[in-house]
Amino acid sequence: MDRMRSHIMVCGGTGCTSPESEVLIDALKSELEKVDYEKEVNVIRTGCFGLCDQGHVVKMYPDNIHYVNVKKEDARDIVNEHIVKGRPVSRLMYVAPEEKKNENKKDQTGFSKKQYRIALRNCGLIDPDDIYDYIAFRGYEGLARVLEEKTPSEVTEIVKQAGLRGRGGGGFPTGMKWKFTLRSPGNEKYIICNADEGDPGAFMDRSILEGDPHSVIEAMAIGGYATGANTGIVYIRAEYPLAIKRLQKAITQARELGLLGKNIFNSQFDFDIEVKLGAGAFVCGEETALIQSVEGSRGEPMKKPPFPSESGYLGKPTTVNNVETLANIPSIILNGADWFSGIGTESSKGTKVFALAGNVKNVGLVEVPMGTTLREIIFDIGGGIRGDKEFKAVQTGGPSGGVITSADLDTPIDYESLKKIGSIMGSGGMIVMDEDTCMVNISKFFLEFTQDESCGKCTPCRVGTKRMHEILDKITKGQGSEEDLDLLEELAPMIKDSALCGLGQTAPNPVLSTLHYYRNEYEDHVIHKRCTANACEAWNKYYIDPGKCIGCSLCAKACPVHCIAGAAKEIHVVDSAKCISCGICFRACKFDAVIKPMER
Amino acid sequence: MQINSLDQLIKIREGAMKKVNLRESGEDAESITELMVGMATCGIAAGAQEALDALLDEIEQQALENIRVVKVGCIGYCHSEPLVQVNMPGGEPIIYGNVDAERAKEIIQRHVMKKELLDNAILNKTFNKA
Numbered sequence: 001m002d003r004m005r006s007h008i009m010v011c012g013g014t015g016c017t018s019p020e021s022e023v024l025i026d027a028l029k030s031e032l033e034k035v036d037y038e039k040e041v042n043v044i045r046t047g048c049f050g051l052c053d054q055g056h057v058v059k060m061y062p063d064n065i066h067y068v069n070v071k072k073e074d075a076r077d078i079v080n081e082h083i084v085k086g087r088p089v090s091r092l093m094y095v096a097p098e099e100k101k102n103e104n105k106k107d108q109t110g111f112s113k114k115q116y117r118i119a120l121r122n123c124g125l126i127d128p129d130d131i132y133d134y135i136a137f138r139g140y141e142g143l144a145r146v147l148e149e150k151t152p153s154e155v156t157e158i159v160k161q162a163g164l165r166g167r168g169g170g171g172f173p174t175g176m177k178w179k180f181t182l183r184s185p186g187n188e189k190y191i192i193c194n195a196d197e198g199d200p201g202a203f204m205d206r207s208i209l210e211g212d213p214h215s216v217i218e219a220m221a222i223g224g225y226a227t228g229a230n231t232g233i234v235y236i237r238a239e240y241p242l243a244i245k246r247l248q249k250a251i252t253q254a255r256e257l258g259l260l261g262k263n264i265f266n267s268q269f270d271f272d273i274e275v276k277l278g279a280g281a282f283v284c285g286e287e288t289a290l291i292q293s294v295e296g297s298r299g300e301p302m303k304k305p306p307f308p309s310e311s312g313y314l315g316k317p318t319t320v321n322n323v324e325t326l327a328n329i330p331s332i333i334l335n336g337a338d339w340f341s342g343i344g345t346e347s348s349k350g351t352k353v354f355a356l357a358g359n360v361k362n363v364g365l366v367e368v369p370m371g372t373t374l375r376e377i378i379f380d381i382g383g384g385i386r387g388d389k390e391f392k393a394v395q396t397g398g399p400s401g402g403v404i405t406s407a408d409l410d411t412p413i414d415y416e417s418l419k420k421i422g423s424i425m426g427s428g429g430m431i432v433m434d435e436d437t438c439m440v441n442i443s444k445f446f447l448e449f450t451q452d453e454s455c456g457k458c459t460p461c462r463v464g465t466k467r468m469h470e471i472l473d474k475i476t477k478g479q480g481s482e483e484d485l486d487l488l489e490e491l492a493p494m495i496k497d498s499a500l501c502g503l504g505q506t507a508p509n510p511v512l513s514t515l516h517y518y519r520n521e522y523e524d525h526v527i528h529k530r531c532t533a534n535a536c537e538a539w540n541k542y543y544i545d546p547g548k549c550i551g552c553s554l555c556a557k558a559c560p561v562h563c564i565a566g567a568a569k570e571i572h573v574v575d576s577a578k579c580i581s582c583g584i585c586f587r588a589c590k591f592d593a594v595i596k597p598m599e600r
Numbered sequence: 601m602q603i604n605s606l607d608q609l610i611k612i613r614e615g616a617m618k619k620v621n622l623r624e625s626g627e628d629a630e631s632i633t634e635l636m637v638g639m640a641t642c643g644i645a646a647g648a649q650e651a652l653d654a655l656l657d658e659i660e661q662q663a664l665e666n667i668r669v670v671k672v673g674c675i676g677y678c679h680s681e682p683l684v685q686v687n688m689p690g691g692e693p694i695i696y697g698n699v700d701a702e703r704a705k706e707i708i709q710r711h712v713m714k715k716e717l718l719d720n721a722i723l724n725k726t727f728n729k730a
Contacts, residue, residue: 005715007717009717009722042716042717044717044718044719044720044722045719045720046720046722046723046724061691061692061694061717062690062691062692064692114727115727115728116727116728116729116730117727117728117729117730118729118730120676120729121729121730122673123640123672123673123674123675123676124636124638124672124673124674124675124676124683124685125620125623125636125672125729126620126672126673127670127671127672128671128672128673129671132612132615132616132619133616133619133620135609135612135613135616136613136616136617136619136620137620138613139613140603140609141606141609141610141613144605144606144609145606148605148606203642206640206641207640207642207673207674207676208673210640210641210673210674211640211672211673211674212673240641242640242641242644243641256601257601257602257603258602258603258604259603265603265604265605265606265609266604266605331730335730361679362677362679362680363678363679364676364677364678364679365674365676365678366676366727367676367727
């Protein structure tokens with residue numbers, strides 16, 4: 001049996017001038033044949049190394065040496081020197097550029113990777129069903145150290161010094177929250193983990209609970225000790241069955257080892273966790289509504305103050321922390337406040353997980369240090385726009401946020417900078433849109449979501465979002481007027497100023513920001529009666545050219561909704577009320593008689 | 601068993617670490633090959649269960665020993681799910697993307713048995729961790 005002793009991995013990403021990489025692969029192969037090594041050394045093509053500005057990147061396996069700017073002329077040296085003589089070719093070796101941003105990046109060896117994982121550190125690395133896997137990666141050491149070495153107020157101080165802020169979207173300093181609860185009088189306190197992830201497109205909390213449930217359990221125990229709570233509650237949406245199952249299994253395992261329960265680590269500290277299932281309402285992500293729901297009432301927000309840290313669950317002092325926020329805690333305890341505050345920007349420390357979605361090549365979950373730019377996230381990590389189309393905008397903060405245009409792509413991300421450009425951090429959904437996206441349609445989509453999710457307690461949100469959605473719906477149907485735009489602009493600040501909770505206060509954001517950056521598109525819809533992106537239903541119906549149709553009926557047979565009428569050898573007609581704009585008739589027609597909506 | 605002190609926790613950890621060192625460094629005391637399958641909701645939806653079943657079948661067919669398959673959470677590369685990471689002693693871990701049953705078999709037959717990496721399927725790890 002042949003055994004490969006070594007591999008030469010050549011980057012085959014589209015960024016690496018892909019036609020050329022074939023030439024390089026051929027050159028390497030022929031050099032290997034010359035020295036009779038073709039059976040021992042394999043040349044393979046891999047995905048992008050994320051160093052696209054450095055030309056051809058070649059990695060030697062298992063030596064783990066990277067060569068950059070490799071040309072086909074270099075193939076000989078790589079084979080003769082590295083493979084035959086075992087001497088790395090130093091002139092081609094990758095030298096990491098001086099790290100500018102922060103101290104922390106210096107200890108990243110080899111590659112200057114854009115991502116740095118704290119909250120996701122164990123996701124994809126450990127078996128979530130095995131507590132010993134978590135313990136192997138320093139699991140529960142933070143809890144042990146806190147219980148053996150620190151007082152509750154020291155723990156809150158570490159978290160405050162670290163500069164950790166709420167990752168659910170609000171950005172409130174976690175250490176302060178803990179301090180408030182600790183200071184509130186009373187023996188009975190609670191810590192609640194908010195796992196009611198409702199932002200469309202965001203799934204980092206689910207991934208953490210599915211991939212590393214113990215990190216959240218450990219953090220809740222640490223938070224319980226720091227704030228004086230003996231009971232933790234995980235409020236999780238019932239739509240996450242796998243996360244619930246793994247979390248419950250993890251809680252059971254932690255109890256078996258005495259890491260939850262009475263007298264943890266012989267410290268007299270008792271702590272246990274129960275899981276409460278939510279029915280999945282967006283508003284229950286708001287902490288007061290969440291507490292209502294945990295108590296068994298309708299999930300409706302309450303006015304603040306009193307804050308939950310004074311009077312929360314059952315009227316007792318309660319801390320509510322998001323999953324991702326908690327997942328950072330064990331690392332902060334183990335590595336110290338200075339380590340954490342060394343990552344990120346002036347006002348926002350640490351990292352943030354983003355769910356990268358939409359028209360981007362590498363859809364996925366990314367965790368980057370605060371201060372990373374949107375361009376780095378979308379183009380370097382995300383690989384750019386799918387289908388090599390033009391980038392148009394990115395929506396952060398989901399239905400509570402706004403769009404960011406290419407002009408602001410180089411903004412370093414933190415809580416403040418995103419606010420400045422008209423969006424918010426939110427829980428980390430990041431929806432990338434290409435040139436074919438209609439901005440009116442997008443804001444209609446988000447308004448449809450918020451008006452649906454409005455709990456109905458306060459009028460501005462219940463009625464206001466409904467009216468906004470109606471106006472947007474009218475515009476996308478081609479029945480809008482210029483006055484409608486004025487109406488939207490009048491209504492939006494009114495809702496923002498008068499709604500009771502965050503849901504209503506942020507609901508108009510997508511409309512305001514798209515109106516600000518893409519007013520011309522709104523005007524196209526209401527004045528010129530057209531949708532350049534071809535997305536709005538008033539203008540996106542297919543049409544059959546009577547001059548070209550020969551009545552072959554191929555289109556009618558292909559149509560999935562049977563909206564094309566016409567007998568054989570007669571001219572066919574599309575019923576635009578039924579047409580779903582799928583384009584199947586266009587592809588079925590052999591006579592170019594079906595006309596795309598935009599070409600009419 | 602109850603863990604009652606930090607010292608006891610650290611002792612337990614030392615035992616557990618033998619099992620996981622392979623995943624990050626390729627160093628291993630037991631010379632066991634490990635296959636990690638991304639089995640969060642996203643991975644399962646993309647067909648990770650089929651990949652996992654195919655891996656287990658092939659291991660049985662080939663009567664391989666000293667190999668273990670581990671279910672892990674989301675690795676983050678949703679664009680290329682299902683994902684399988686191969687950790688073999690003496691080499692850096694390799695992550696494969698878009699692993700269907702066919703490719704899963706190939707991973708066993710070529711990578712695990714012949715130490716031959718598969719073309720066009722390798723993803724590069726693009727992150728560091730705390």
